[in-house]
Amino acid sequence: MKKLLFILFAAGLCSVSMHSQTFIKNVTIVDVVNKKLIPVQTVTISKDVIADIQPAGKKVFPSNAVVIDGTGKYLMPGMTDAHVHFFQSGGLYTRPDALDLRKFVPYNKEIEKGHQNMKALLNRYLKTGITSVIDVGSTYNFLKLRDSLSENRLLPSVYMTGPLLTTYEPQVFMGLKNDEPFRLVSTIEDAKKAINEQLPYRPDFIKIWYIVSLGKEGVEAAARKYEPLIKEIIQEAHKNNLKVAVHATERIAAQIAVENGCDFLVHNIEDEVVSDSFVQLLKSGKVILSPTLTVMDNYYNTFRQNINYNTYDLKSSDPEAIGSIYDIKHLSNAVIPVLKQRFDQPQMKTRISRTDSIRKVNLKKLADGGVAIAAGTDAGNIGTQHASSFQNELKAMQESGLSIWQVLQSATINSAKILNKEMMSGSIIKGKIADMILLNEDPTKSLENLTAINKIFKNGNALDPGSLIPITPELLVQQQLNAYNARNIEAFLEPYSDDVEIYTFPNTLISKGKEGMRKSYTEMFNKMPGLHCELKGRIVQGNVVIDRESVSGMISNAKVEATAVYEIKNHKIIKVYFIK
Numbered sequence: 227m228k229k230l231l232f233i234l235f236a237a238g239l240c241s242v243s244m245h246s247q248t249f250i251k252n253v254t255i256v257d258v259v260n261k262k263l264i265p266v267q268t269v270t271i272s273k274d275v276i277a278d279i280q281p282a283g284k285k286v287f288p289s290n291a292v293v294i295d296g297t298g299k300y301l302m303p304g305m306t307d308a309h310v311h312f313f314q315s316g317g318l319y320t321r322p323d324a325l326d327l328r329k330f331v332p333y334n335k336e337i338e339k340g341h342q343n344m345k346a347l348l349n350r351y352l353k354t355g356i357t358s359v360i361d362v363g364s365t366y367n368f369l370k371l372r373d374s375l376s377e378n379r380l381l382p383s384v385y386m387t388g389p390l391l392t393t394y395e396p397q398v399f400m401g402l403k404n405d406e407p408f409r410l411v412s413t414i415e416d417a418k419k420a421i422n423e424q425l426p427y428r429p430d431f432i433k434i435w436y437i438v439s440l441g442k443e444g445v446e447a448a449a450r451k452y453e454p455l456i457k458e459i460i461q462e463a464h465k466n467n468l469k470v471a472v473h474a475t476e477r478i479a480a481q482i483a484v485e486n487g488c489d490f491l492v493h494n495i496e497d498e499v500v501s502d503s504f505v506q507l508l509k510s511g512k513v514i515l516s517p518t519l520t521v522m523d524n525y526y527n528t529f530r531q532n533i534n535y536n537t538y539d540l541k542s543s544d545p546e547a548i549g550s551i552y553d554i555k556h557l558s559n560a561v562i563p564v565l566k567q568r569f570d571q572p573q574m575k576t577r578i579s580r581t582d583s584i585r586k587v588n589l590k591k592l593a594d595g596g597v598a599i600a601a602g603t604d605a606g607n608i609g610t611q612h613a614s615s616f617q618n619e620l621k622a623m624q625e626s627g628l629s630i631w632q633v634l635q636s637a638t639i640n641s642a643k644i645l646n647k648e649m650m651s652g653s654i655i656k657g658k659i660a661d662m663i664l665l666n667e668d669p670t671k672s673l674e675n676l677t678a679i680n681k682i683f684k685n686g687n688a689l690d691p692g693s694l695i696p697i698t699p700e701l702l703v704q705q706q707l708n709a710y711n712a713r714n715i716e717a718f719l720e721p722y723s724d725d726v727e728i729y730t731f732p733n734t735l736i737s738k739g740k741e742g743m744r745k746s747y748t749e750m751f752n753k754m755p756g757l758h759c760e761l762k763g764r765i766v767q768g769n770v771v772i773d774r775e776s777v778s779g780m781i782s783n784a785k786v787e788a789t790a791v792y793e794i795k796n797h798k799i800i801k802v803y804f805i806k
Contacts, residue, residue: 246288246290246291246292247270247271247272247277247288247291247292248270248271248291248292248293248294248686248688249268249269249270249271249285249287249291249292249293249294250268250271250294250296250301250664251268251282251285251293251294251295251296251297252266252267252268252282252295252296252297253266253267253268253269253282253296253297253299253300253301253664254266254267254296254299254300254301254668255267255269255279255301255302255654256300256301256302256303256634256654256670257653257654258302258303258631258634258635258638258639258652258653259635259639259653259655261631261635263300263668263670266281266282267279267280267282267301268280268281268282268283268285269296269301269654271660271683271686272686273686274379274659274660274685274686274687275657275658275659275660275686276654276655276656276657276658276659276660276662277656278656279655279656292688294681294688296664298666299664299665299666299680300664300665300666300667300668300669300675301654301662301663301664301665302634302638302654302662302663302665302669303638303639303651303652303653303654303661303662303663304355304356304357304358304638304651304661304662304663304682304683304684305355305356305357305358305601305616305637305638305641305663305676306356306357306358306360306600306601306637306638306641306642306652307351307356307358307359307360307601307602307603307605307613307616308360308492308516308600308601308602308641308644309360309362309492309516309518309602309603309605310359310360310361310362310602310603310604310605310606310612311361311362311363311364311407311604311605311606311607312340312344312347312361312364312368312371312606313337313340313363313364313368313407313606314340314605314606314607314608315336315339315340315343315544315546315550315606315612316543316544316547316548316551316605316607316608316609316610316611316612316615317336317546317547317548317549317550317551317608318528318550318551318553318554318608319331319333319336320336320606320607320608321607321608322398323396323397323398324525324608325529325561325565325608326398326561327557327559328398330553330557330559331550333398340368341367341368341371343544344368344371344375345375345378345381346544346695347612347613348375348381348382349694349695350542350543350544350612350613350614350694350695351382351612351613352380352381352382352682352684352689352691352694353542353613353679353682353691353694353695354542354613354614354616354617354677354679355679355682356613356616357382357383357661357662357663357682357684358382358383358384358385358641358642358651358661359382359383359384359385360385360386360430360641360644360645361384361385361386361387362387362433362473362490362492362602363387363389363390363407363433363435363473364386364387364389364407365388365389365402365404365405365406365407366388366389366405366427367404367405368386369386369388369427369428369429370427372384372386373428379684379685379687380684380685380687380689381684382684383661385430385431385644385645386429386430387429387430387431387432387433387471388409388424388427388429388432388433389406389407389408389409389420390407390408390409390433390434390435390473391409391411391417391420391421391432391433391434391435391459392408392409392410392411392434392435392436392437393410393411393412393435393436393437393439393455394410394435394437394439395408395409395410396408408435409423411455411459412455413455414454414455414458416455417455417458417459417462418462420459421459421462421466421468425466429468430468431463431468431469431470431489431490431645432459432463432468432469432470432471433470433471433472433473433492434456434459434460434470434471434472434473434483434488435473436449436452436456436472436473436474436479437473438452438476438478438479445476445478445497446478449476449478449479449482450478450482453482453486456472456482456483456486456488457486457487460483460487460488461486461487464487469489469490469645470487470488470489470490471488471489471490471491471492472488472490472491472492473492473493474491474493474495475493475494475495475496475497476495476496476497477495477497477498477500477504480495480504481504481507484507484508484511484513485507488513489512489513489514489644490513490514490515490516490600490644491508491513491514491515491516492516492518492602492604493516493517493518493604494515494516494517494518494519494585494588494589494592495584495585495588496581496584496588497584498584499584499587499588499591500588500592502595505591505592505595505596505597506595508597509595509596509597512598513597513598514597514598514599514600514640514643514644515592515597515598515599515600516599516600516601516602517585517588517589517599517601517602517623517626518602518603518604518619519582519586519589519619519622519623519626520603520610520615520618520619520622521603521604521607521610522578522581522582523578523582524607524608524609524610524615525607525608525609526569526578527609528551528554528608528609529554529565529566529568530565530566530569530570531554531555531566533551533552533609533712534712535548535551535611535708535712535714536714537716537717537720538614538617538677539611539614539615539618540705540708540712540714540717541705541717541720542611542613543611543612543613543614543615544611544612545701545704545705545708547612548611548708549704549707549708549761551608551609552708552711552712552758553760555711555758555760555778556758556760556776556778585626586622586625586627587626589623589626589628590626590627590628593628593632598640598643599623599628599632599635599636599640600636600641600643600644601616601619601620601623601633601636601637601640601641602619602641603615603616603618603619616637617673617677620633620636620637620673620676621673623636624673630669630670630671630672630673631670633673634669634670638652638653639652639653640652659685659686660683660685660686661683661684661685662682662683663679663681663682663683664679664680664682664683665678665679665680666678666679666680679691682694697797699766699768699769699770699771699792699794700764700766700771702721702771702792702794702797702798702799703721703764703771703773703792703794703799705717705720705721706718706720706721706722706799707759707773710757710759711757711758711759713751713755713757715744715747715748715751718747719740719744719747721798721799722740722743722798722799723740723795723796723798723799723800724739724740725738725739725740725800726738726739726740726743726798726799726800726801727800727801727802728743728801728802728804729801729802729803729804730803730804730806731791731803731804731805732803753781754779754781755779756778756779757777757778757779757780758777758778758779759776759777760775760776760777760778761773761774761775762774762775762776769793769794769795770791770792770793770794771791771792771794772789772790772791772792773789773790773792774787774788774789775787775788775789775790786806787806788804788805788806789804789805789806790802790803790804790805791803791804791805
């Protein structure tokens with residue numbers, strides 16, 4: 227009996243510990259709804275909700291409470307990327323319909339890697355302050371994976387559609403069964419069948435890929451041809467209490483979708499500057515729009531081999547996905563030189579610039595006209611990396627003329643409205659879910675300050691951003707390789723210890739200390755703009771990584787074949803041996 231009482235007492239203590247309150251004292255709240263800062267507040271978290279918000283004072287906290295000093299810090303809602311795709315990695319091999327490299331990496335390997343990597347990508351999202359993601363085009367297998375990962379309360383919330391219902395399906399995706407991201411819809415019966423097929427997988431909403439194939443009849447006639455299907459899909463989805471998102475980049479296609487009741491436009495209009503009546507149509511229909519300003523430029527820059535990942539990208543993205551993007555510089559494929567030539571042509575650059583300009587003008591006009599804008603990246607597409615691309619998207623929105631407050635709203639409260647979650651999340655209000663980020667700097671002064679994350683709160687749990695991604699020897703070595711190919715000295719040096727030693731094998735010391743590396747590698751990066759290292763093979767053995775490398779772009783134009791042995795200790799590279 228005594229033993230039973232002890233067990234019950236211990237269980238009670240555990241329960242108190244798990245459910246003890248958390249207090250964030252003396253913090254400045256970023257009120258995204260009213261667009262103001264509220265200084266010197268104490269926020270109380272109980273279980274997974276914001277239990278109270280009061281002006282800070284001489285408060286005595288419970289002895290078992292977690293107390294976080296928010297002095298000089300800023301508390302804002304966790305952010306949402308309103309447009310991602312987990313079936314795509316962000317790497318070079320992820321869209322064989324856009325660039326077919328299946329002879330180098332079979333597509334089934336990409337699919338398998340995507341399933342294995344979803345949890346890791348969610349942790350990367352969380353590390354960057356994104357506490358929810360909306361996948362607007364997935365597969366049945368990813369819907370199952372969403373359900374299994376939802377049991378983990380320390381991961382971002384995932385909202386997901388099933389396969390995209392489309393008027394056009396790329397052949398490379400046909401026949402993949404539960405891994406197929408598209409469902410071709412040609413008739414009214416197809417539309418009903420496609421939605422009913424999705425229902426057992428419990429999608430959060432339905433997505434239409436409204437592709438208008440231009441012909442002699444013109445864009446409007448081509449779009450109108452599909453209107454009965456669009457109408458039927460939307461009506462059938464709404465009958466099942468599911469909202470509908472639509473991919474429509476032509477103004478007439480978006481107009482048709484909105485007139486027939488769509489809820490969410492997942493791209494901006496890029497073929498013409500929209501009229502005031504179009505703005506009013508979206509506003510009166512309470513349609514939310516995600517502009518996705520940067521995704522197409524990431525395709526173009528990849529195809530032009532003008533990739534320009536910054537230090538934040540290189541540190542925050544999946545290293546394997548970024549590494550694959552640089553593969554385009556050494557792949558022996560007849561299509562790749564043609565791609566580079568095509569996207570380097572002046573007329574192509576002019577066309578891209580015009581489309582970018584239209585997107586930006588339309589974003590400003592729609593936002594100023596009262597249309598709710600939700601920030602989304604289309605992450606997973608070639609070159610658009612999961613997690614890190616969100617920061618670049620927000621900056622592009624600001625460059626389009628949106629105020630910082632408008633951008634912050636697009637990343638928080640507006641995104642919550644997509645699936646009617648605004649009463650549960652999206653702002654810091656008593657009673658809402660405690661999904662928040664604590665920042666060391668004021669985000670209303672600069673969007674760059676969104677990266678200065680002190681803590682992340684997911685379902686009330688305080689998380690250290692530095693603890694979310696396991697630091698493995700292979701990850702460190704791949705990060706420095708990616709930064710080498712980007713010729714980014716800061717990102718290149720970050721994985722190295724301050725007293726790193728560089729040797730010519732077996733024991734000839736050629737450099738000691740990070741500052742010595744900074745000088746020599748900065749000079750090398752400046753002198754050799756075409757420098758590129760191809761990874762030919764890798765062995766990981768404990769804390770040692772052995773890479774077989776082929777370096778091109780040297781001044782002599784000769785390739786240098788070498789083996790590099792990296793020794794890692796305390797999550798830093800401490801020694802490198804080069805074998806030539």
